[in-house]
Amino acid sequence: AQKITQTQPGMFVQEKEAVTLDCTYDTSDQSYGLFWYKQPSSGEMIFLIYQGSYDEQNATEGRYSLNFQKARKSANLVISASQLGDSAMYFCAMREGVDAGGTSYGKLTFGQGTILTVHP
């Protein structure tokens, strides 16, 4: 079974509007971390936001927020006030085996990615 599933191969949004990119995950670990990365057309991987499984509050970083629903095993990325520069591929990823102190086993598993296009 897929550990990380991104069901939206492509998404379109109008500039200045909000958009939600979906991510569901599968793990039997109690402690894990969830990440979103952005990959623009230039190819580099840019870290956006992190959510720990024990974190009670949803993570936020500027215009990015992570809608974490633990019981549903979903970790959707919300981008508010989209900008043309947000057009890119977005990857959801999970790091399993993170203990309460934050130390992990190191493996990061990625979803297939969602291509976001922002229209002017």
Place this chain on the structure above:
Amino acid sequence: EAQVTQNPRYLITVTGKKLTVTCSQNMNHEYMSWYRQDPGLGLRQIYYSMNVEVTDKGDVPEGYKVSRKEKRNFPLILESPSPNQTSLYFCASSLSTGYGYTFGSGTRLTVV
């Protein structure tokens, strides 16, 4: 500047000719990892290392070798490259804590 440096950025090679892609980080990170990215498959982990002389296979290790003799370096070796190893490769490093990896700029490898 804190970074992960991969070389080369682009490489075209022929089937069977051994090659090494270098990776170096200056952040004193314990964890280092190699990924390959293919269309529709996302990034898949090839090998990872939790510290010097400690390495383990990821999801797609066949055809690759790694070594971690020093903390800062984690080279990826293709002993006998084949066309199905044509891909975009990323090296990444991380602290042992559960935070995200810092990625290198990527190496686009073509095997003909």
